[in-house]
Amino acid sequence: MAAASSLHATAAPVAAAAAGSRSVSAARSVRVAGSGAARAGGRMVARAATKADSPASAASSKSDGHEVLLFEALREALIEEMKVDPTVCVFGEDVGHYGGSYKVTKGLADMFGDLRVLDTPIAENSFTGMGVGAAMKGLRPVIEGMNMGFLLLAYNQISNNCGMLHYTSGGQFKIPVVIRGPGGVGRQLGAEHSQRLESYFQSIPGLQMVACSTPYNAKGLMKAAIRSENPVVLFEHVLLYNLKEKIPDEEYVLCLEEAEMVRPGEHVTILTYSRMRYHVMQAAKTLVNKGYDPEVIDIRSLKPFDLHTIGNSIKKTHRVLIVEECMRTGGIGASLRSAIIDNFWDYLDAPIMCLSSQDVPTPYAAPLEDATVVQPAQIVAAVEQICQ
């Protein structure tokens, strides 16, 4: 089942992928079928690559779906999983009685009780480690960092225990935790509340990382992360919680390791994730008016990269632009760039460009903060440069 989303308005759902085929080929057929509609309407149509056996039919959706905000989509996912599996529980600061700082866990404590939705004291390292220990003994904790940045305090537990214990125990214990929280640069929240931890965590062996960006993929990825036997870090973004989209009524789960084809195109592959997806799509409007045809992929899976989808795109367009919110130094873009060079060097007609945030602590003042992150105008200029 495909869905549409944009920053400003909702669009009607597009016909779903054919069931029964492999997810990749299904995505391809949908993309080809739908691209005309996307351009004709002038609206941005986002399409999620779906699992082959998700409940989708080729003809139409069974129902109209329902509109949710992104934080509600995450909440729905949590509720669904907690209803089905009693070992799923939530730990975090203010997740229970307060309902969560971003309302992702609103009402859950009333539904599931204070033990399943555990209000923790302010002790990130310890309650993250507690999640690890509980996971080793059969529970499936969803650990919330009130802001992703706070999880820096939990780095000891995330690196040493989440990442490593399955290995150092010789496979005896699994750590099926989900670590989630809002990160990224917000609106003048100051440097410490504007951090991008995906670059810090990406080297940790044994950890999987995904970033959601739409209500549709937020719900699907949250469910997948909870069901995964691996420790998964789910990166949400402070500015995306109020995105509105119509999502299916039927249950669906997305693939953690898969990228999402946002806008098919021919001229250049733009790889992005999280909030920068929207800056890219905004730039794409301008680019289309200027006659360019960018292919936009929301990589979603930050570790491991979906080099299959990415590679197919590069083989078609031969030009790559990465747009990310991480700092330039050691960011996701840096790793992605080297992975592309290792695997797809022969297919490149131009050097890979990577637009990242400045290597500065995020300033408070608005114009400085705007200059820290990549803006659509820079993306347009970069595409023009690549496509020369």
Add this chain to the structure above:
Amino acid sequence: MASFTAAAKFLAPVAAARSGGDSRAPPPPFPSASLRPRRKPAPSRLRTVLAVSSDVLSGNKSAPAAAAHSAVTREEALELYEDMVLGRIFEDMCAQMYYRGKMFGFVHLYNGQEAVSTGFIKQLNQADCVVSTYRDHVHALSKGVPARSVMAELFGKATGCCRGQGGSMHMFSAPHNLLGGFAFIGEGIPVATGAAFAAKYRHEVLKESGPDGLDVTLAFFGDGTCNNGQFFECLNMAQLWKLPIVFVVENNLWAIGMSHLRATSDPEIYKKGPAFGMPGVHVDGMDVLKVREVAKEAIERARRGEGPTLVECETYRFRGHSLADPDELRKPDEKSHYAARDPITALKKYIIEQNLATESELKSIEKKIDDVVEEAVEFADASPLPPRSQLLENVFSDPKGFGIGPDGKYRCEDPLFTQGTAQV
């Protein structure tokens, strides 16, 4: 039996200040000071140390140590003896093997501390959990991990309990509920807290009740760890939610070369329990019978759902911090003071004096353990090293997280890998 919870409220105002180099005076037979309420603040914290025992057996307030423990049967005594001897002989063999180049890296031996491991862990069921630090070989053995598995792990062989992937500081055993083996001090305590949380959760949410009560978790760690944030954070959370956990401090006075007194503003660790609302108990960790009494009560408390206990065991490691530690800072008289309190010698003496067994029976236990450890070494020697192909195994429980195929390249050419982990 007097509950130590009563004793714990009225902790003796005996300072544990021990200046770095001075030897401790040998403990005089102690009066019932430990049970007397504190009437006025102690004038000074710097006093000579008395060895304070929890003295949970009422009516034996001034009895010498031996007579206070008539409540152990022959079978129990022999089990305790055998377990401590196993710990000692195993660790001695580790030292030998290390110097012969069979064992590598950082190896931290437990010699001298056996009473704590045996006294506590022998009170546990299979379903109870143990979480340790890098000084974990003997905790593993007491919990029931076979000596050959531990030795093979130390040799880095594929037959080790962690397939050779963990090593000395990362002993794990799922069947024995040994949850590690942690190299960074303090990082195991939250894991133990989580295991205890899971036990409470199983009881209250999943409605799975064990016949005895809650499954208990023991967290072992040292004096150095008690200055670490995770210790305090977990004391708070464990008491807040009344988790079935016992925090066992193996205070051997030294964190590598840092004396406990030089590192800690208030060195009496057991007092930090009541600050969080739980009992804090101090026990002579060189006496396995005393440890056992305290352990029994703490574990039963946890099992009944009454919450955590902080137990500080005064103990000592006869060897250096690790096999790489030259151990030059500790004074000879301190070492000899504790060598005279060797827990194995003490138990042997007790067993013989109480006529629980004969000298030759104890000798035969020692011989049996010698054979067990020899066999463990032979097994480890004969075992294969892990093959290179094992390198990428066990990184992820679900290997789709890897993104890299067996040939070392990204699996981008294999579309099957994107089929996802979740089954709808």
